Amino acid sequence: MKQKFLVCLTMVSMLSVVTISAQEGYQGPGAAQGSNAVQGYQGPGANTITTVAQAKNFRDDTWVVLRGKIDRFLGDEHYVFSDDSGNITIDIDRKLWRGLSVNQNDVVEISGKVDKDFAAKIEIDVKNIRKIQKN
Helix, strand or coil: CHHHHHHHHHCCCCCCHHHHHCCCCCCCCCCCCCCCCCCCCCCCCCCCCCCHHHCCCCCCCCCEEEEEEEEEEECCCEEEEECCCEEEEECCCHHHCCCCCCCCCCCCEEEEEEHHHHHHCCEEEEEEEEEEEEC
């Protein structure tokens, strides 16, 4: 009898842990089913769109989010990115494309870090890219 009670108690404990784990993250209207769509800091300043002109004046390793177009391929993993304020070289690792296909007419949003070297060369080291709209 005591053994059956312990087995039942263990099973109830395991089920409650599974239930608690499944309820993590935001679960209200607009939440993606089966995932924790909203993670990390979401307050003021998070994911604020920066212009190319602003990014050129930021310090090395400053996190930026840019919205614009990739105008052309420069070779290796380098591209020219532009918005209404100007253009800048961006570095996108091949693995970040994840099957995404864009051309010079597509609006994309990139996030990454400002990369300045001692020769005053400035580029964006892209960490994420997503297509916003196709023109």
